[in-house]
Amino acid sequence: MEKKELLYEGKGKRLFKTDDENLLVSEFKDDLTAFNAQKRGNEEGKGALNCKISTQLFHLLEKTGIKTHLVKTLDDSSQLIKKVQIIPLEVVVRNIATGSLTKRLGIEDGKKLPFALVEFYYKDDDLNDPLVNDEHCLMMDLVKSETDLEELKRLGREINSTLKGFFEKRGLNLVDFKVEFGIDKEGNILLADEISPDSCRFWDAETNEKLDKDRFRQGLGDVKVAYEEILRRILEK
Ligand code: TMP
Ligand code: ASP
Numbered sequence: 001m002e003k004k005e006l007l008y009e010g011k012g013k014r015l016f017k018t019d020d021e022n023l024l025v026s027e028f029k030d031d032l033t034a035f036n037a038q039k040r041g042n043e044e045g046k047g048a049l050n051c052k053i054s055t056q057l058f059h060l061l062e063k064t065g066i067k068t069h070l071v072k073t074l075d076d077s078s079q080l081i082k083k084v085q086i087i088p089l090e091v092v093v094r095n096i097a098t099g100s101l102t103k104r105l106g107i108e109d110g111k112k113l114p115f116a117l118v119e120f121y122y123k124d125d126d127l128n129d130p131l132v133n134d135e136h137c138l139m140m141d142l143v144k145s146e147t148d149l150e151e152l153k154r155l156g157r158e159i160n161s162t163l164k165g166f167f168e169k170r171g172l173n174l175v176d177f178k179v180e181f182g183i184d185k186e187g188n189i190l191l192a193d194e195i196s197p198d199s200c201r202f203w204d205a206e207t208n209e210k211l212d213k214d215r216f217r218q219g220l221g222d223v224k225v226a227y228e229e230i231l232r233r234i235l236e237k
Contacts, residue, residue: 001018001019001020001023001080002018002019003016003018003025004016004017004018004019005017007024011029011031011033011037012028012029012031012033012047012050012194012198013026013027013028013029013193013194014026014027014029015027018080021083022082022083022185023071023080023081023082023083024080024081024082024083025074025078025079025080025081026078026079026080026081027047027077027078028046028047028048028050028051028054028077028078028194029047030042030043030044030045030046030047032046032198032213032216032223034213034216034217035217036125036128036129037125039216039217041216041223043216043223043224044224045224046223046224046227047077048076048077049196049197049224049227049228049230049231050194050196050197050198050227051073051076051077051078051079052076052231053195053196053197053227053230053231053234054079054194054195054196055070055073055079056231056234056235057163057195057196057234058070058191058195060162060163060166061159061162061163061191064158064162066155066158066159066162066191067188067189067190067191068190068191068192069081069082069084069182069184069190069191069192070082081192082184082190083184083185084182084183084184084190084192085182085183086123086180086181086182086192086193087142087143087148087152087180087181087182087183087189088122088123088124088142089120089121089122089123089132089137089142089143089152089180089181090120090121090123090129090178090179090180091118091119091120091152091153091155091156091178091179091180091181092118092119092120092121092176092177092178093116093117093118093119093156093157093159093160093176093177093179094113094116094117094119094175094176095112095113095116095160095164095173095174095175095176096110096111096112096113096173096175096176096201096203097109097110097111097113098110098175098176098201099176099201100131101117101119101176104131110208116156116157116160116161116164118153118156118157119131120132120133120134120136120137120149120152121178122136122137122140122142123180134146134149137149148189151189152181152189155179155181155189155191156179159177159179159191159195160174160177163177163195163200167202167233168205170233170234170236171204171205171206171233172202172203172204172205172211172230172233173202173203173204173205174200174201174202175200175201175202175203176200176201177195177199177200177201178199178200179191179193179195179199180192180193196227197211197212197213197226197227197230198212198213199213200212201213201214202230210226211226211227211229211230212226212230
């Protein structure tokens with residue numbers, strides 16, 4: 001497999017073409033951005049940590065039957081992935097209220113939600129990734145059908161129940177996370193993008209210490225040490 005020209009550069013990753021039109025190389029960057037990239041930073045080694053964390057979590061989810069775009073890891077910070085058409089929705093699943101949910105609805109920060117809440121955000125930087133409901137998604141053709149919307153919700157909940165249990169055993173509360181999905185050339189919905197402390201919130205179960213990108217968003221101190229701690233706990237037996 002030969003890595004070819006840059007196809008797309010996002011905030012957290014670069015995608016390169018390969019000599020196989022159905023496969024891409026995804027390279028995890030050290031850049032950190034928040035608040036629609038108004039806050040920027042760089043943390044050497046962050047990309048490699050996220051690549052390792054995301055690879056482990058995708059493998060875990062594959063074992064439970066979730067189909068993903070991951071083919072294999074290539075090196076510390078890159079993966080070979082299947083090319084998919086990204087569905088322009090951020091699927092957010094929440095177990096504990098914080099972040100934009102508490103701001104929007106005035107819910108007390110840290111409140112345990114009565115059930116896993118699934119939300120859709122329209123991926124559009126110019127619009128600041130607005131929250132959308134099912135009818136917005138259908139009206140704007142962001143998904144093909146109501147069945148696909150239901151499938152995204154089902155996948156979000158299933159990913160949540162696997163990851164929540166996995167992290168509970170490791171002394172971490174999975175507060176919320178964001179996932180993205182894509183459609184492959186056979187029309188399958190695959191889990192795509194990444195699952196990492198850039199796209200999840202992890203609170204230490206004992207101390208409630210934040211061990212995710214909120215450290216960067218809120219200036220809470222060393223980001224890399226926290227990400228290393230997440231990887232260490234994932235690799236714990
Ligand atoms: P929020 O509380 O800011 O809406 O974030 C909910 C979850 O989604 C949190 O785990 C962070 C993640 N997220 C992203 O990965 N990318 C984004 O652009 C946003 C807004 C949230
Ligand atoms: N708006 C999000 C944030 O505040 C964007 C991101 O997660 O990169 O961090």
